Amino acid sequence: xxxxxxxxxxxxxxxxxxxxxxxxxxxxxxxxxxxxxxxxxxxxxxxxxxxxxxxxxxxxxxxxxxxxxxxxxxxxxxxxxxxxxxxxxxxxxxxxxxxxxxxxxxxxxxxxxxxxxxxxxxxxxxxxxxxxxxxxxxxxxxxxxxxxxxxxxxxxxxxxxxxxxxxxxxxxxxxxxxxxxxxxxxxxxxxxxxxxxxx
Amino acid sequence: xxxxxxxxxxxxxxxxxxxxxxxxxxxxxxxxxxxxxxxxxxxxxxxxxxxxxxxxxxxxxxxxxxxxxxxxxxxxxxxxxxxxxxxxxxxxxxxxxxxxxxxxxxxxxxxxxxxxxxxxxxxxxxxxxxxxxxxxxxxxxxxxxxxxxxxxx
Numbered sequence: 248x249x250x251x252x253x254x255x256x257x258x259x260x261x262x263x264x265x266x267x268x269x270x271x272x273x274x275x276x277x278x279x280x281x282x283x284x285x286x287x288x289x290x291x292x293x294x295x296x297x298x299x300x301x302x303x304x305x306x307x308x309x310x311x312x313x314x315x316x317x318x319x320x321x322x323x324x325x326x327x328x329x330x331x332x333x334x335x336x337x338x339x340x341x342x343x344x345x346x347x348x349x350x351x352x353x354x355x356x357x358x359x360x361x362x363x364x365x366x367x368x369x370x371x372x373x374x375x376x377x378x379x380x381x382x383x384x385x386x387x388x389x390x391x392x393x394x395x396x397x398x399x400x401x402x403x404x405x406x407x408x409x410x411x412x413x414x415x416x417x418x419x420x421x422x423x424x425x426x427x428x429x430x431x432x433x434x435x436x437x438x439x440x441x442x443x444x445x446x
Numbered sequence: 447x448x449x450x451x452x453x454x455x456x457x458x459x460x461x462x463x464x465x466x467x468x469x470x471x472x473x474x475x476x477x478x479x480x481x482x483x484x485x486x487x488x489x490x491x492x493x494x495x496x497x498x499x500x501x502x503x504x505x506x507x508x509x510x511x512x513x514x515x516x517x518x519x520x521x522x523x524x525x526x527x528x529x530x531x532x533x534x535x536x537x538x539x540x541x542x543x544x545x546x547x548x549x550x551x552x553x554x555x556x557x558x559x560x561x562x563x564x565x566x567x568x569x570x571x572x573x574x575x576x577x578x579x580x581x582x583x584x585x586x587x588x589x590x591x592x593x594x595x596x597x598x599x
Binding site: 250253254257260261264265268269271272275322323325327352353354355356357358359360361391394395396397422424427 | 477478481482484485488489494495498501502505506508509512513514516517518556559560562563566567570571574577578581582585586
């Protein structure tokens, strides 16, 4: 090989070496595309598994579920988790329009989560005042984590499933630091409940 | 007398509700400001784990206040909303301090990296140049010492 060929090899080695040495300084300015950013909302049964969810409920009995939220947004986030209570005819959140249910929230959790971390909490609920009369039922008082709420929610006998259908709805809302507002995060889970008996 | 009592107590209930609502609003605003400060600190590179834990304490009390308010317990809701404010303000102040510290640490780290890059690159290029000079000298020497070959035509 001629001297010019060796010279070229040295120049290339020099450039590669300088680039390697400058890598820590360049790393701050190079932003690789991040993965999908999203929040998770999940509901678990009493043993913190996706099983043994309460469904048939009776007045005076306590029931529990674990509700969890995961943050995969790339930075810390401040969430509000609303718990709503409705019957079969109440409007659920709309997936297509990304709108929340029109039901008023009864109970709420507020918390912030760092990126890639989860938050989980136990919700204990019970029906403390309800009535069944023929094909009509009404739940008057619902206790959520020990706080009693007047709900006065009626339900009509569903002959197909042979139940009085109610639902506990969990909606995830998130704080947007740009708009300084808390808005619906397009995530919800619902727990179908069947009122079986009153006192 | 009963009518008088009703007339007297109703404005009181409304005033208490309004007062509770404004206290809840103030607590909400304080929490949001605290979260914004924590987020800024996090973006600056600060470790915000402890700050978020403290913020969650305040946020949990605010949630309890909102729940009490919905359950009709205005007195408890107002007291809980009041107790949110000092925690949220402390989080905001601590987050602003953490942000300043992180910015200084980040700036120092940046200049250290630049200095390391410049010095490292200079030393590397100099070393490579010296190696190249030595290599070139030995290459030329080996060429000059080489015996000419006779080419028979």
